[in-house]
Amino acid sequence: MPSVTIRNVPDEVHRAIRIRAAQHGRSTEAEIRDILEKAAKPEGRVKLGSMLASIAREAGGLTDEEFALFESVRNKIPARAASFE
Template sequence: MASITIRNLDEDLKAKLRVVAASHGRSMEEEVRVILAKALSREEKREGLGSRIHARFASMGGADIEIPARTTKARAADFDE
């Protein structure tokens, strides 16, 4: 197994880590391993915003919306007004 050393760790952060680790019944070292593993596994599962929105609301059944056909030609936006 590999090892890392974290230098210049803020004392308040270290104290918070100690409290969280104790509340989970783990050593600070084990708590850091768990935190890192969770953080990195979330990044791997990242999807686009649209996919995440769809996943969040998919259980509600969605909606079928009929989009009317465009009857006029699209025009450029005018920001001078």
């Protein structure tokens, strides 16, 4: 799993994160991971494939059976960023 080093975090920000971590009963590092995950993948985010399928169903383009077929063969592995090296 990748790791990240963040330098020059203001004391008051670090203190606030430590307090927040204590309130949630976890380490500062675990709290920062949670904050980053929620920022990068917020709840309720609209996923493009789901949105397009919904539009197609509303337009009469897909029946429920067709949608179920697409859903069953859909690749559910998250995409990786392109590497140009």
